[in-house]
Amino acid sequence: MIKLYYHPISFPSLGPVFAAEAMEVTYEKEVVDLQAGQQSSPEYLEINPYGKVPAMKNGDFTMSESAxxxxxxxxxxxxxxxxxxxxxxxEIDQWIDFVNHHIRSAVARVQFNRFVAPMIGADIDESSVQTGLGFLKSNLPIIENRLSENAFLCGDTMTLADIALIAALEPEKTARLDLSAYSKLSAWLGTRRTETFYTNVHSHFGAEMGI
Amino acid sequence: MIKLYYHPISFPSLGPVFAAEAMEVTYEKEVVDLQAGQQSSPEYLEINPYGKVPAMKNGDFTMSESAxxxxxxxxxxxxxxxxxxxxxxxEIDQWIDFVNHHIRSAVARVQFNRFVAPMIGADIDESSVQTGLGFLKSNLPIIENRLSENAFLCGDTMTLADIALIAALEPEKTARLDLSAYSKLSAWLGTRRTETFYTNVHSHFGAEMGI
Structure with missing residues (x-):
């Protein structure tokens, strides 16, 4: 059976889990305890030699990288x-890459400095936060525009590009992102987060950690 | 005919050009003059409404994003x-994303601050340079290891993953990257840069700008 390795606070690693749920794939999932360093354990390095989540195992075949x-x-x-x-x-490939390179990477800068760094006692790089927020200000209007014209990023039905977008914006609250200027996107995210593929995973980002 | 829009100093935009050459696709290419702001011209926004290179046009079908x-x-x-x-x-998808998320994005930080920012008179963010160099130090050994075990990233023959890697490391000199610790990778890049798919595009990164 397909097994997905993830951690609920690693938002790129939630992408494959949401995708498996949305496509009704039979799978099992296993949390890799990043705080305990399980991603560097010999057992996990057999699954993903690069010591990151997410990873996937199906029989003898293993792989990594969210998209x-x-x-x-x-x-x-x-x-x-x-x-x-x-x-x-x-079109789906284009939007996956648009989301991951121009939205997810910017969210990661903000999330790391506003949420992860204080938790692990790392230095906070305010300039990186501002760069991330600047990228979001440039690129979120493009997403808002797409969702004003279409029900989903690539048309009338949900695709992998939408799953990538939902995963990329998981840290909305923990990174203190203000999405209020993007009313279509905010409403769209709100609806997606009530759907079974999402609620089967968690009630909200951070729920598994009591956040 | 397939038309590729690029700029020789935008290394993500060189990926599709190298790929077209390596796969012997019949295509034409057009430089988008980023310094003159051509990426924001009405004509170019018809090709790529997001005002970035690369883009592709084939008949009525247009798209963007390098990979x-x-x-x-x-x-x-x-x-x-x-x-x-x-x-x-x-496997190819995994390595394209590994390269683009963990190598190319790090090179972009260094290249922007060491090469682009001084050229356009922007502030230099030394902390971003150090973060980029840190990512490269973590991730280039993984590439070095792959190329020690295989002729190419995914085995015996060249794939799109290798093209992504070649494009990602184009700014080796302009970003003053020191790859000397990665002897297999350095030799591999040196060989690739003598091959027809590469020399048909340019003698070296920056050649079109007299660098």
Whole structure:
């Protein structure tokens, strides 16, 4: 059976879990205890030699990287979340990369400095926070515009690109992101977070840690 | 005909050009003059409404994002650079994302502050440079290890993952990256840069700007 390795506070690692739920893939999941250093244990390095979450194991086949795992799950399931048509795949690929390079990476800067660094006693880099917020201010309007014109990023139905977006914006509260200027996006996220694929994972980001 | 829009100093935008050359795709390319602001011109926004390079146009179909365009080119060409097998695609997807998220993004921090910022008179963020160099120090040994075990990132033959790596490390000199600790990677890059797919594009990164 497909097994997904993740940690509930690693938002890139939630992408494959949401994808598996949304595509109704039969899978099991296992939390890798990042705080205890389990990602560097010999057992976990057998699954992912690079010591990061997420990872995936299916029989003897193992792999890592959030969007790569999501594509693998969709292909195995023959899911319409990543249909076979070349142009449809191209559009989904484009939006996955737009989200991960221009939104998720910016959220990561803010989340690290506002949430993770204080927790682990690391230095806070306010300049990195401001750079991240600047990227979001440039790129979130593009997402807002897409969701004003379409029900989902790539049209009328949910695809892997939407799952990437939902995962990227998980730290909305912990990173103290203000999304109020993006009314379509805020409403869209609110709806997605009431859907079964999401509530089967958690009630909200951080719930597993009592946040 | 497939048309690729790029700028020779935007290293993510070189990925699709190298990929088209390596897969012997029939294509034409057009430089978008970033210094003159051509990426914001009405004509270019018809191609890519998000005002970035790279972009691709094939008939009425347009798209953006470096790795997404590379996959599109490979699928259209039926190329072994991205074969149909699900596990092979998964491995290539994993390494494209490993390279783009953990190498290219780090190179971008260093390149921006050491090369672009002085050119455009922007502030230099030394802390961002150090963060980028730190990421490279953590992640380049993984690449070095892969290239010690395999001729290419995903085995015996070149794939889109290798093209992503070559593009990501284009700013080796302009960002003053010291790759001497990674002898396999250095030799591998040196060889790739003598190959036709590369020399058809330029003699070295920056050559078009007289660098």
């Amino acid at each position: 790569a795992i999501m594509r693998y799950l969709a292909r195995k399931a023959g899911s319409e979340f990543y249909p076979e048509n070349i142009e449809a795949q191209a | 997404a365009i590379m996959r599109y080119l490979a699928r259209k060409a039926g190329s072994e650079f991205y074969p149909e097998n699900i596990e092979a695609q998964a």
